Amino acid sequence: MRIGLFLKxxxxxxxxxxxxxxxxxKITEARxxxxxxxxxxxxxxxxxxxxxxxxISPSQLLAKEVKSAMYYQRFESxxxxxxxxxxxxxxxxxxxxxxxxxxxxxxxxxxxYFFEHVAKAYxxxxxxxxxxxxxxxxxxxxxxxxxxxxILQGKIDNSLATFSNFIxxxxxxxxxxxxxxxxxxxxxxxxxxxxxLGHYGVGSGAYLVVPFLGPSSSRDFGGWLTDxxxxxxxxxxxEIGGKTDLVESNYRIALALMSGIDKRESLLDxxxxxxxxxxxxYATIRSAYLQKRENEIKN
Amino acid sequence: MKLKINMKKILVAxxxxxxxxxxxxxxxxxxxEVDEFVEIIGNKIVKVAGxxxxxxxxxxxxxxxxxxxVIDANxxxxxxxxxxxxxxxxxxxxxxxxxYRDFMINTYGPKFKNYDGKKFTVNEVKQQGSFYVAKAEFxxxxxNVPISVDFRVKEKNGKLLILDFIxxxxxxxxxxxxxxxxxxxxxxxxxxxxxxxxxxxxLKSSGK
Numbered sequence: 326m327r328i329g330l331f332l333k334x335x336x337x338x339x340x341x342x343x344x345x346x347x348x349x350x351k352i353t354e355a356r357x358x359x360x361x362x363x364x365x366x367x368x369x370x371x372x373x374x375x376x377x378x379x380x381i382s383p384s385q386l387l388a389k390e391v392k393s394a395m396y397y398q399r400f401e402s403x404x405x406x407x408x409x410x411x412x413x414x415x416x417x418x419x420x421x422x423x424x425x426x427x428x429x430x431x432x433x434x435x436x437x438y439f440f441e442h443v444a445k446a447y448x449x450x451x452x453x454x455x456x457x458x459x460x461x462x463x464x465x466x467x468x469x470x471x472x473x474x475x476i477l478q479g480k481i482d483n484s485l486a487t488f489s490n491f492i493x494x495x496x497x498x499x500x501x502x503x504x505x506x507x508x509x510x511x512x513x514x515x516x517x518x519x520x521x522l523g524h525y526g527v528g529s530g531a532y533l534v535v536p537f538l539g540p541s542s543s544r545d546f547g548g549w550l551t552d553x554x555x556x557x558x559x560x561x562x563x564e565i566g567g568k569t570d571l572v573e574s575n576y577r578i579a580l581a582l583m584s585g586i587d588k589r590e591s592l593l594d595x596x597x598x599x600x601x602x603x604x605x606x607y608a609t610i611r612s613a614y615l616q617k618r619e620n621e622i623k624n
Numbered sequence: 625m626k627l628k629i630n631m632k633k634i635l636v637a638x639x640x641x642x643x644x645x646x647x648x649x650x651x652x653x654x655x656x657e658v659d660e661f662v663e664i665i666g667n668k669i670v671k672v673a674g675x676x677x678x679x680x681x682x683x684x685x686x687x688x689x690x691x692x693x694v695i696d697a698n699x700x701x702x703x704x705x706x707x708x709x710x711x712x713x714x715x716x717x718x719x720x721x722x723x724y725r726d727f728m729i730n731t732y733g734p735k736f737k738n739y740d741g742k743k744f745t746v747n748e749v750k751q752q753g754s755f756y757v758a759k760a761e762f763x764x765x766x767x768n769v770p771i772s773v774d775f776r777v778k779e780k781n782g783k784l785l786i787l788d789f790i791x792x793x794x795x796x797x798x799x800x801x802x803x804x805x806x807x808x809x810x811x812x813x814x815x816x817x818x819x820x821x822x823x824x825x826x827l828k829s830s831g832k
Contacts, residue, residue, distance in 0.1 A: 417802065453766075507768065594738075602731055604819060608806030612799045620793020 417611065419532040428534040429607050435537070436589075441596075444589035456590070458502045463584045465494050465501025467515070470556050474516035478524045486513035514624065519548025523622035532611055540614035654779075655749040655756065661784045662758040662775045665694055666744035670762075673739040680736075688733035696778065696785035697725035703787075704801040708808050716813055723820045730827035740765050754778060755787070 419425065447456070468491040475484035490506040490513055498505045522544050523529070530543030541549065553559035558572055558580060572580075603609040672678070672686045701724040702709060709717065743763040750757045756777045761770040776788035789796045808816045 598735075603803055604807040604816070604823075605803050605810070609799055609803045612802035613794045616794045616798060617792065623793075 417532065417615065418530070419611065421531060421533065425532065425534040426607055428536055429610075431536065432534065432539060433606075436596075440585075440589055441593070444586055444593055447586050448590050448593065456587075459583065460587050460591075461494070461498070461504045462501045463580070463587055464504075465491060465498070466558055466580070467584075470552050471513075471515050471517065473555075474518055474521045474552075475514075477518075477521045478516060480516070483513055483516070486511050487516075514621075517545075517548055518551040519545035519618070520622050522548055523618070529615060529618060532615065540610055542615070542618070545618060651751060655751065658749045658756040658758055658777050658784060659746045662749075662760060662777065662786075663744070663746045665690065665786075666746070666760060666762070666773075669736075669739050670741050670744045673736040673741070674765075683736045684734045687736050687739070688729045691733060692725075692729045694784075694786050695728065696780060696787055697721075697728060699778070699780075699785075699787055700728070700797050701725070704797055704804050706801045706805050708805060708813065712813055716817060719817055720820070723817065723824055726824045726828070727820060730824060734827075734830075743770075 451459075468487050472484045472487035472491065475481075475487055489511055490504075491501075493506040493509075493511070494501045494504060497503075519542075527544050529545065533541045533543060533546055535541050535546060538549075554562045557563075557565045558577060599606050599609050668690050669687060672683055672690070675683065678686070698721055701721040704724070705712065705717075705720060712720070739762075741762050741764045744760060746758050746760045748759045750759070756779075758775045758777060760773050760775065762773050763770045772792055774788075774790040775786055776790070777784055778787050779785075787797070804816070807819075811819075
């Protein structure tokens with residue numbers, strides 16, 4: 326009786342409607358009706374979501390489940406080493422290892438002969454306070470996308486903190502050159518679309534080494550492309566600001582290069598250590614990258 | 625009859641309450657012990673790294689002495705060898721275990737520049753199975769953003785020992801295991817052990 330009533334109830338009918346017709350489109354329609362927002366923009370977001378999920382999810386399903394990188398937490402005693410190891414022969418999913426290693430060698434050579442020197446020249450040529458201002462400025466520009474990803478993950482507090490950082494630093498911090506907000510104790514965590522996907526249970530998929538960019542995974546690289554796609558300072562697919570070239574392409578390239586140099590400068594010591602200490606830098610970077618991403622998704 | 629059962633129940637509940645509170649008290653005191661243990665080591669290292677009058681060679685020696693006394697090098701050696709432990713023969717195992725200790729302390733001892741900071745604090749200690757995880761924060765000298773560093777600690781024969789060091793979510797021994805396994809898979813165990821021996825020799829001689 327009760328089940329019959331429930332089946333007839335409005336909630337059930339609406340819920341099943343959502344499921345059948347595709348909850349995303351339903352939500353989009355509802356939002357458009359409520360806010361009179363531009364339908365095509367909403368549609369664009371939905372399509373990007375759908376494409377990303379469609380391209381990434383099947384590969385996730387097919388891929389062997391990637392075991393947690395921090396799995397040794399499960400040990401109870403030293404005797405468990407043995408039984409455990411037979412279960413976890415392949416803990417890292419790297420089906421393209423051969424190809425990845427080639428790209429890695431290419432990146433490594435490019436770095437040793439060129440990019441590392443650029444980063445070192447940057448470190449030695451420009452004083453620390455100026456570098457800090459550049460870093461703050463670049464970081465500030467990345468905050469809006471990060472805040473949107475926070476919302477998508479339902480982390481409202483972090484999203485607000487990120488937005489406040491962006492607003493405070495853009496205004497009082499003179500266009501983001503000074504990180505006033507963090508000095509005042511408004512801390513936030515960076516979120517990107519790879520993390521958003523991870524938050525909703527998408528595994529990292531296959532490990533990838535991307536030319537010039539370095540370690541990534543099928544999920545994170547897809548996420549990175551999405552972030553750059555919607556970012557007004559990237560390809561601006563959402564046409565925020567009304568046109569695709571909100572910022573002239575020359576500036577965009579300059580910003581991308583600058584953030585690359587800034588990033589490399591921040592990694593100078595770590596990369597030096599890995600090159601010096603590791604018996605297999607490719608494996609060290611792979612393991613560290615996967616652990617770092619997992620940690621970022623978990624918190 | 626009914627009263628009897630109730631009495632029994634009450635008695636059992638009472639006993640459970642006593643034992644669990646005792647166990648909890650023990651756990652709490654153990655967690656506190658781990659907290660102090662990690663905080664003392666962390667501060668010792670930060671202090672040595674920040675000493676201005678001490679020469680680099682002396683700093684290196686001091687930090688090696690601190691690390692050497694508090695890590696369970698045998699456990700870690702066993703862990704980082706991973707699946708290769710099973711296929712290795714006794715001689716290889718022993719050789720690796722001996723080399724690994726020297727490799728660890730001589731690799732991480734000289735990195736005192738990385739440990740130079742303003743503050744080291746343990747925020748929280750959690751029990752995870754037979755381990756304790758001390759969640760700590762380290763504030764480098766030239767930054768306002770603290771780095772999260774976790775220590776995995778285990779009690780062995782009444783003594784606390786460090787098993788792992790996890791900086792910003794990246795576990796030292798997990799990364800090392802991945803690296804060693806990959807190196808062994810490519811070149812074989814004996815070649816890897818030779819490389820390791822050579823590295824240790826180089827590390828030791830570079831400090832003198």
